[in-house]
Amino acid sequence: MAEPSARPGARTHHGIAVSDGVAHARILRIGQARRQISREPLAADAVEAEVARLNEALLGTRQDIQRVRDQVSAAMGAAEAGLFEAHLLVLEDSTLLNEVLRKIRTGRLGAEAAFHDVFEKYVSVLEAVDDAYLRERAADLRDLSGRVLDHLSGAVQERDLQHLPEPCIVVAHDLAPSITALLDRRNVLGFATEAGGKTSHTAIMARKMGIPAVVGLGPLLESIQDNEYALLDGHGGLLTINPTDQTLFEYGQLKQRRALFEEKLALLREQPAVTLDGYHVTLAANIEGPEDMAAVQASGAHGIGLFRTEFLFLNRATPPGEEEQFKAYRTVASQTRPGQEAILRTLDLGGDKMPGDLNRPGEPNPFLGWRAIRISLDCPDLLRRQFRAMLRAGCHGQVRILLPMVSGLEELRAARAILESCRKELEAEGVPFGASVPVGVMIEIPSAALIAEDLARESDFFSIGTNDLTGYTLAVDRLNERVARLYQPTHPAVVRLIHATVQAGRRHGRPVGVCGEMAGEPALVPLLLGLGVDELSVTPARIPAVKFLLRRLRISEARELADWALGCSLGAEIHRRSREVAVAAAPNLFAER
Ligand code: PEP
Numbered sequence: 383m384a385e386p387s388a389r390p391g392a393r394t395h396h397g398i399a400v401s402d403g404v405a406h407a408r409i410l411r412i413g414q415a416r417r418q419i420s421r422e423p424l425a426a427d428a429v430e431a432e433v434a435r436l437n438e439a440l441l442g443t444r445q446d447i448q449r450v451r452d453q454v455s456a457a458m459g460a461a462e463a464g465l466f467e468a469h470l471l472v473l474e475d476s477t478l479l480n481e482v483l484r485k486i487r488t489g490r491l492g493a494e495a496a497f498h499d500v501f502e503k504y505v506s507v508l509e510a511v512d513d514a515y516l517r518e519r520a521a522d523l524r525d526l527s528g529r530v531l532d533h534l535s536g537a538v539q540e541r542d543l544q545h546l547p548e549p550c551i552v553v554a555h556d557l558a559p560s561i562t563a564l565l566d567r568r569n570v571l572g573f574a575t576e577a578g579g580k581t582s583h584t585a586i587m588a589r590k591m592g593i594p595a596v597v598g599l600g601p602l603l604e605s606i607q608d609n610e611y612a613l614l615d616g617h618g619g620l621l622t623i624n625p626t627d628q629t630l631f632e633y634g635q636l637k638q639r640r641a642l643f644e645e646k647l648a649l650l651r652e653q654p655a656v657t658l659d660g661y662h663v664t665l666a667a668n669i670e671g672p673e674d675m676a677a678v679q680a681s682g683a684h685g686i687g688l689f690r691t692e693f694l695f696l697n698r699a700t701p702p703g704e705e706e707q708f709k710a711y712r713t714v715a716s717q718t719r720p721g722q723e724a725i726l727r728t729l730d731l732g733g734d735k736m737p738g739d740l741n742r743p744g745e746p747n748p749f750l751g752w753r754a755i756r757i758s759l760d761c762p763d764l765l766r767r768q769f770r771a772m773l774r775a776g777c778h779g780q781v782r783i784l785l786p787m788v789s790g791l792e793e794l795r796a797a798r799a800i801l802e803s804c805r806k807e808l809e810a811e812g813v814p815f816g817a818s819v820p821v822g823v824m825i826e827i828p829s830a831a832l833i834a835e836d837l838a839r840e841s842d843f844f845s846i847g848t849n850d851l852t853g854y855t856l857a858v859d860r861l862n863e864r865v866a867r868l869y870q871p872t873h874p875a876v877v878r879l880i881h882a883t884v885q886a887g888r889r890h891g892r893p894v895g896v897c898g899e900m901a902g903e904p905a906l907v908p909l910l911l912g913l914g915v916d917e918l919s920v921t922p923a924r925i926p927a928v929k930f931l932l933r934r935l936r937i938s939e940a941r942e943l944a945d946w947a948l949g950c951s952l953g954a955e956i957h958r959r960s961r962e963v964a965v966a967a968a969p970n971l972f973a974e975r
Pocket residue numbers: 688690730826846847848849850851897898899
């Protein structure tokens with residue numbers, strides 16, 4: 383596709399393409415790049431109305447914080463929700479508030495300016511202190527002040543995103559997965575963000591929702607208006623503001639060609655994922671909830687390779703109990719076809735997925751912090767409820783349990799001990815459950831890959847999470863667009879860790895799958911195939927394309943590629959060679975990329 387042609391007012395921003403498709407619609411900005419705070423003096427008769435506006439904003443902010451506090455407390459315990467109690471106290475601090483009121487009443491400043499100035503004064507004092515803890519509190523205070531200012535300016539609130547009046551392209555600095563999950567699916571035709579990387583959960587969700595998305599566009603919000611139209615190219619990673627008619631025409635044609643090709647891909651639904659020389663791969667689907675099962679069935683996936691169960695816990699005041707979880711897992715298990723399996727992963731909260739709209743969990747490095755199995759083992763009741771529900775679902779289909787973020791054998795043993803006691807408990811209660819539900823480990827931390835041999839001895843299968851494995855191996859934040867060029871799943875270190883994992887699995891007769899985004903990247907499928915993985919698990923929307931490619935590859939050629947890659951020291955070279963093999967096998971799959 384040629385670069386969109388320019389016209390006065392037309393501008394094109396380049397980002398990272400994360401979800402295919404093209405959308406053309408009005409822009410809806412979420413959040414503000416920089417706040418415009420008016421310093422116009424207030425008229426004498428406007429003062430009391432301004433005070434009332436401030437009080438209303440404070441009340442709204444208090445309600446928001448209480449809601450988040452309750453969600454966090456229910457999901458993680460009262461101690462974790464303590465931060466929000468502190469926020470509430472600040473909002474009631476009479477010294478602070480009196481100072482703001484004085485600025486409005488005596489200084490005749492608008493509520494925004496008065497509130498901003500008072501808070502900034504305290505923030506700058508805290509920021510200057512030589513104490514890391516107090517400096518962090520400064521960030522909390524600024525966050526709190528941002529919430530109040532959002533209420534004062536009427537900025538779009540997350541809950542409004544569920545009901546949008548017209549089709550739009552959402553443009554934001556970043557979108558938390560919890561917010562993305564709330565988007566009005568009828569009217570959000572695509573989204574574009576200034577920040578983010580290819581494997582952020584928001585990007586993963588866009589692919590699942592089948593809407594075009596581009597991330598990592600860099601500073602953008604300040605230069606666009608809500609009423610402007612934009613064309614979003616999720617194939618090429620472009621966002622064009624005010625596109626010309628010629629550009630729209632060209633993209634219209636692209637859309638038609640894609641639609642025809644998709645129809646061709648859909649014909650493969652019932653065909654097996656087998657290479658030209660007869661090598662079978664299990665091509666399974668990644669899901670976030672039972673509502674995704676219709677898409678799974680339509681895609682022709684062979685079972686569920688990853689159910690990210692934490693999505694059942696987002697955007698709600700209280701976490702789902704055993705019964706509710708059981709129903710969700712049962713639906714997935716029973717709708718998985720006979721002979722196929724459903725891999726249910728225990729909670730992977732933390733990182734960029736926090737319950738409610740809590741984006742800052744108060745940890746400086748959330749991806750290295752309290753996440754996934756660490757939370758589950760620290761909150762055994764939470765884990766027990768989940769294990770019991772999963773075991774019970776084992777009566778309704780072939781279920782496997784997968785443990786995320788395992789870094790060492792101790793975690794695997796601790797989780798298995800809890801699972802065993804849940805089995806005994808269900809047995810004693812006479813509650814039916816799947817007697818032999820296999821337990822697998824996600825290999826997504828380099829330490830786990832390096833001790834894969836030990837983990838294989840005490841588990842039943844592996845699922846390689848290349849999204850995190852790449853991030854943790856290369857010390858690259860998967861969400862940060864500034865280091866996105868260093869995020870390289872074909873880096874020799876990652877390739878060798880995948881190889882080591884597959885070999886360890888083989889030696890112990892444990893199947894090995896890949897459920898990270900790499901598995902759904904057609905250019906990288908030859909490499910994974912050659913490295914010997916048994917299963918690829920991808921978002922349902924990518925199943926047809928991956929199957930199309932697999933059916934045109936030869937395992938012999940893929941193995942040759944992998945052998946060569948294991949001796950290669952350059953990630954870009956490995957990527958290039960794998961892509962060449964894929965393009966040679968299925969050129970039309972890459973025609974528009
Ligand atoms: C991964 O890390 O590759 C993975 C599949 O898990 P998630 O993307 O949910 O972290």
